[in-house]
Amino acid sequence: MAHEIQLHASRTSADMAEPLHESILPIQSNGEKPHKEKSKLALLPLVFLIYFEVSGGPYGSEQTVQAGGPLLAILGFVLFPFVWSIPEALITAELATALPGNGGFVLWTDRAFGPFPGSLMGSWKFLSGAINSAAYPALCADYIARAIPSISSGAPRVVTVTATTILLSFLNYTGLSVVGYTAMVLCAASLSPFFLMAAAGLPKLHPRRWGAIASDRDWRLFFNTLFWNLNFWDNASTLAGEVDRPQRTFPRALLAAGLLTSAAYLVPLLIGTAVLDVPYSSWDSGFYADAAGMIAGHWLKYWIEVGAVLSAIGLYEAQLSSAAFQLLGMADLGFLPKLFSLRSKWFDTPWVGIVTSSLISLGISFLTLDDIISSANFLYSLGMLLEIASFLWLRRKEPRLKRPFRVPLRKPWLIFMCALPSAFLIYVMTLASWRVFAVSGGLTLFGCGLYFSMELCKKKGCLMFGTLGEMVGEMEEEEEEEVKPTFRNSRPASM
Template sequence: MMQQATSQLTHLLEQNQQPATPKKLHLLPLVFLIFFEVAGGPYGEEQAVGAAGPLFAILGFLIFPFIWSMPEALVTAELATTFPGNGGYVIWAHRAFGPFWGSLMGSWKFLSGVINLASYPVLCIDYLKLVIPVISSGFPHYFAVFLSTCVLSFVNYTGLAIVGYTAVTLGVLSLLPFVILTIVAIPKIEPSRWISLGQKGVKKDWRLFFNTLFWNLNFWDNASTLAGEVEHPQSTFPKALFSAGLLTCLAYLIPLLAATGAIPLNQENWVDGYFADVAEIISGKWLKFFVEIGACLSIIGLYEAQLSSCAYQILGMANLGILPQVFEVRSTHFGTPWPGILLSTLIALAVSYLNFSNIISCVNFLYSLGMLLEFASFLWLRRKLPEIERPFRVPLGPPGLIVLCIVPSGFLVYVMVVATKTVYLVSALLTVFGVLWYFSMKLCKSRMWLAFKNVEEKLADEFD
């Protein structure tokens, strides 16, 4: 009798603590979330001009999307519509090769994402300190990073739909100064400047050039972790990826053409942040200030999009039984996965106070490992599950699919080959951590120390 009463009481408590039904993401917010996952605007593309000159920079941002971004986006569109659940690439690796590889994919992608996340509040404060000098260093600087991280994370906690429409607003405002810059620059453009191979005596830095292209045009798969929160993902995801791809290419190319065509080339000046100086040269200090404000807004958008991806990846891993069920908990008011948001925020705060030049390189290495596993999962799932319904299907046969994946995989291998010994060491340690984490979770499950979903067991027969 007592057991029955306790059971009824538990049931009533669970009913009262049911999370709010989260609003689904529609097409426009998803487009801008993908845009911020990948780019966030032309901020950061300046180094391509400094490394190889205007012509190669223009050709790079014109051609590279077809040989790198398009394959990644096509793979994401097919897999996200075929397996439209939270977790994205973790689900794909799990279905293709089993729970171990799903967990390792989750470790690689989560670590790369959350450490990237840590850099955004720091960059935001770096821009704000131009207006508020007191936060340049010392305790005020650290407190400003802490406060901005907490505030931005709270916005994420208030709901993915709010984050999506915030991304739309931030996207429009951060791109507006470049629309103005382009219009003002048109009368000053000399097309002959576009075909410049660079200044004489300035050596080309191809490693910097390709890294700039690579890291300004990747992460197309990050939004796949939100697939379970998208309205009609089978039709919405392909449209959103295509629209975000077009927006990203235009956001890079048009300002680049305007800036390189309107001012004489001084290649050494083309470093991160130079667009603000270009704006001042073309139209005055007011436009430079507008570009700097746009950069700050873009960073906020990058943070919100990346945090959403990390948090819903954690939720998806709990749904798969890779992480404990506690990570499935959602806010009772907003329906957001607050344990994933909290975990991502705490790690980002810890990393944000470190010197992470080498750590960011390790993050890139881990991301490359994850992408190689993602392409392998895509090809294997085509062979393993040929009859499964694919609402969006890449229109290629096996040979074409292999070529589609091999070309971008070559760039991933290049990024890994040119890494330093420190990067190899730290990446190896983080990978070992991911392996140990999987077996520790497996031990917790077998000893029933923590509660897990049984999805993993249901799918285990596929890999025996």
């Protein structure tokens, strides 16, 4: 297996004091052929991949109104990005540009704290992503069932979810660039009916309805739905090794995706809550289709139902891409067997990761949407707490690490910036039911067991692992012999 390793070409005497492994970064694993530069992901498709990693449109956000009423729902989508989304995006921009390799947050945690936390981070984030991906075929089936009621339950629903998962996984297999440009088309097609709904609803607005609050508030449902609709900003970092000039591209893509996501949530929310006078219990998953029918007619209702299906396709494709490339990055680091770094000869995609992620998602896709959201949120929260700690620790541990994008805050303000989302993460975790605690605890034990079992397999030689870790170790030993005398004998000119 060929590995492309990024080396800093020039190192000053001060830089030479840093260990060699701090200047070696696995960019990509290409199976048996070199990576083709023409397949690099450009800015525009990356924007829409991030958009679908996080949002995909307002579909599935209706329950914030059901849980808290219009005022709390609007405030949630206005204020929550400042508490959560912006700090997460800033952390992602800094670390993805400083360490632009496949694996993303796994690389960051491994570099900050070592292999065991890095592997555990990979387990948490991968499982949360797989659980999250499982929601999209289910959500797609829910919207289709509004037009074809016979597939709402039983064998027809099982067949619909299974067929959708297989077809979407094959699309992902055809290539990351195909997925990125497909996401652009899906975004335009899925968002356009909401702007038509807004245009039709403007003459019927009653702004006073925005100030209403539900008398029977469900905070668990409110925060879980809000969190689920605005997280996963860091997922695209797992495929940073596939991005063209990631140091420039990632910050711009995150900003553009953030603006698009905010507009996609707020425009239909403001219109729907101000125009319609319906019980808040009606605002269940999929209600936007009914809202469009009430505002503009059945033709727009059906268009939004089609748009929901298209959005679910984009969401699944983006999540599956990040999960597959995360497994590839973990194989590069030696956390998983070499098998996971294999790429398709035709499309250069990590096909083993795609198959593995798809099977896991399919296996849990028949749970209720609430169970899926709660489990994904809890595991993701564990991973994000570790990711935030990695970000702060790398600032302290490696102040001279080249950061093409750097969060422009000093340490006290950085800690404050990270404290707000950390407090929210802990709060969301306390809202989990005993079932979610049990499932998350079991999956965490699975992640621990995975790391130690992989270490045992390395010692026993029963599985093949990538040689990148061994290459880094050998180069560190060689560099140590050269660096130490050079560093000791060198003095600044001023001395």
